[in-house]
Amino acid sequence: MELQLWHGRLNAKRFDDALSTIPVRVLRRMRSRLGHYAPAQRGQPAEIAISTRHVKRHGFEQALQTLLHEMVHQWQDEMKLPLGHGPDFREKARAVGITARAKRSVD
Numbered sequence: 001m002e003l004q005l006w007h008g009r010l011n012a013k014r015f016d017d018a019l020s021t022i023p024v025r026v027l028r029r030m031r032s033r034l035g036h037y038a039p040a041q042r043g044q045p046a047e048i049a050i051s052t053r054h055v056k057r058h059g060f061e062q063a064l065q066t067l068l069h070e071m072v073h074q075w076q077d078e079m080k081l082p083l084g085h086g087p088d089f090r091e092k093a094r095a096v097g098i099t100a101r102a103k104r105s106v107d
């Protein structure tokens with residue numbers, strides 16, 4: 001899947017290359033969520049996962065919006081901010097060009 005490549009592109013274009021390169025995985029077994037960001041834990045590196053079904057059902061453009069959403073969580077984590085959807089999330093989401101619509105049912 002090209003999403004790993006897009007993580008690099010969006011990092012350069014929208015985040016001024018501020019984010020680390022982390023694995024972006026596309027997972028079949030994600031039932032209710034479109035994507036998630038998992039911080040590093042117990043020796044495992046941080047990663048972003050995107051649901052295969054989400055890509056198939058909503059298309060690549062929407063999947064990129066979800067990737068951007070998860071990248072804002074990555075940014076929060078790397079900035080030592082708490083993960084969540086508070087004011088700092090909303091401000092950064094606007095700055096990187098996430099549309100309001102894409103926020104539905106994304107963790």
Ligand SMILES: [Zn+2]
Nearest residue numbers: 069073106107
């Ligand atoms: Zn979220």
